[in-house]
Amino acid sequence: MTDTIKVTKVAESKISDVDFSKLSFGTVFTDHMFVCEYENGAWKKPEIVPYGPISMDPSAKVFHYGQAVFEGMKAYKDDNGKIFMFRPEENFNRINKSSERLAMPAFEKDYFFDGLNTLLNLESDWIKPGNDNSLYLRPFVIATENGVSASPSSKYKFIIICAPAQAYYSGEVKVLFADQYSRSADGGVGFAKAAGNYAAQFYPTELAKKRGYQQVVWTDANTHEYLEEAGTMNVFFRVGDKLLTAPTSDRILDGITRKSLIELAKSEGIDVEVRPVKVSEIVEAAENGTLKEMFGAGTAAVISPICGFTHKDKEFDLPKLEDAYGARLKQHLTSLQANRAEDPFGWRYEVPSMTV
Numbered sequence: 001m002t003d004t005i006k007v008t009k010v011a012e013s014k015i016s017d018v019d020f021s022k023l024s025f026g027t028v029f030t031d032h033m034f035v036c037e038y039e040n041g042a043w044k045k046p047e048i049v050p051y052g053p054i055s056m057d058p059s060a061k062v063f064h065y066g067q068a069v070f071e072g073m074k075a076y077k078d079d080n081g082k083i084f085m086f087r088p089e090e091n092f093n094r095i096n097k098s099s100e101r102l103a104m105p106a107f108e109k110d111y112f113f114d115g116l117n118t119l120l121n122l123e124s125d126w127i128k129p130g131n132d133n134s135l136y137l138r139p140f141v142i143a144t145e146n147g148v149s150a151s152p153s154s155k156y157k158f159i160i161i162c163a164p165a166q167a168y169y170s171g172e173v174k175v176l177f178a179d180q181y182s183r184s185a186d187g188g189v190g191f192a193k194a195a196g197n198y199a200a201q202f203y204p205t206e207l208a209k210k211r212g213y214q215q216v217v218w219t220d221a222n223t224h225e226y227l228e229e230a231g232t233m234n235v236f237f238r239v240g241d242k243l244l245t246a247p248t249s250d251r252i253l254d255g256i257t258r259k260s261l262i263e264l265a266k267s268e269g270i271d272v273e274v275r276p277v278k279v280s281e282i283v284e285a286a287e288n289g290t291l292k293e294m295f296g297a298g299t300a301a302v303i304s305p306i307c308g309f310t311h312k313d314k315e316f317d318l319p320k321l322e323d324a325y326g327a328r329l330k331q332h333l334t335s336l337q338a339n340r341a342e343d344p345f346g347w348r349y350e351v352p353s354m355t356v
C-alpha cells in the first residue's frame with residue numbers, strides 16, 4: 001500500500017447487486033473513487049473514498065464556464081488475475097494537454113499512477129477476465145472555486161471513477177457527413193477532451209439521429225470538404241486495400257486507439273496512409289465500389305464498424321466483408337490489451353499488485 005494516498009474503504013461492496021452480463025456502458029460505478037484537490041497553487045494529498053455524490057457551491061466555476069476536462073481509459077485482467085492498463089502515460093499526457101488549453105493546472109504524475117494502481121487493486125473484483133471485459137476509467141478535472149466572475153478557477157478537483165464494461169455493440173452504425181455544423185475550428189479546443197466540446201455536438205447529433213443516423217462524421221469547419229472525426233472516435237476508411245485516416249491537428253483529437261491501430265495495421269502489412277481525406281474521394285470510392293470499410297476508433301468501443309453514410313442527401317451503403325480490417329484489428333488490439341497476444345510495442349502496463 002502506498003502512503004501517498006489516504007484510503008477509506010466502503011463498509012460493504014455493492015458488487016453482488018450488479019449483473020455483469022447486462023451492463024449498459026458507463027452507468028454502473030464501482031465502490032470507490034479517487035479524489036485530489038488543488039488549492040493555493042498545489043495538489044493536496046489524494047484520497048480514495050467510497051463512490052458517492054460530491055457537494056459543491058452553486059457558484060462553482062465549472063457550472064458556469066465549463067472549465068472541465070476528462071479522459072477515457074480501460075483496465076483489463078488476464079486469466080492469471082494480473083491487471084493491465086493500455087498506454088496510460090498517453091492518457092496522463094493528454095489530460096494535462098487538455099488542462100493547459102483550458103488554463104487548468106497540470107496534474108502530478110505520481111498521483112495519477114499511484115491513484116490508478118491503488119484504485120485498481122481495490123476494485124480488482126470488478127475487472128472480469130476475457131477480451132471483451134474491462135473496467136472503464138474516467139479521470140476528470142473540474143473547476144471548484146466559488147464565484148461567477150469569468151476567470152480561471154484557483155481551485156480544482158481531480159477525480160477518477162470506474163465503470164465495469166462489456167463488449168460495446170453499437171449495432172449497425174449509419175453516419176452523416178457534416179455539411180452545416182462544425183465540431184471544432186482552427187485555434188480552438190478540438191484536440192482537447194474538454195467537456196464543452198461534447199455538449200456542443202449534442203444538438204447537431206440529435207438532428208442527425210432524427211434522420212436515422214447514429215453519428216456525425218465532422219468535416220473541417222472552413223470548407224466541409226475534408227473528413228475529420230466522429231463525436232468521440234477517430235475515423236478510418238478502407239479504399240481498395242489501403243487504410244486512410246486524417247492527420248491530427250488542433251481540430252482533431254489525438255486518439256490513442258487511432259495511433260495504436262495505425263501501428264498495428266502497419267505491423268500486419270496493411271498499407272496505411274495518414275493524410276487529409278476528402279469527402280469527394282470517399283463519395284467517389286463508394287460510387288465506384290472501392291470503398292470497402294469505414295470504422296470509428298476509440299477506447300470505449302475500440303472499433304465501431306460503419307455500415308453506411310449520407311452526404312448532402314445522397315446515401316451510400318457499405319458492403320459486408322468476410323475479412324474486414326476492422327474486425328481483424330479489433331481482435332488483435334483487444335487480445336494485446338488483455339495480455340492474450342504479444343506486445344512488441346511495449347504498450348501494456350502491468351498494474352503492480354498490492355494489498356490495500
Ligand SMILES: *Cc1c(COP(=O)(O)O)cnc(C)c1O
Nearest residue numbers: 232233234253255256257298299
Ligand atoms: C476520446 C476521443 C477519441 C478517441 O480517443 P482514444 O484515446 O482512442 O479513446 C476520438 N475523438 C474524440 C473527439 C474523443 O473525445
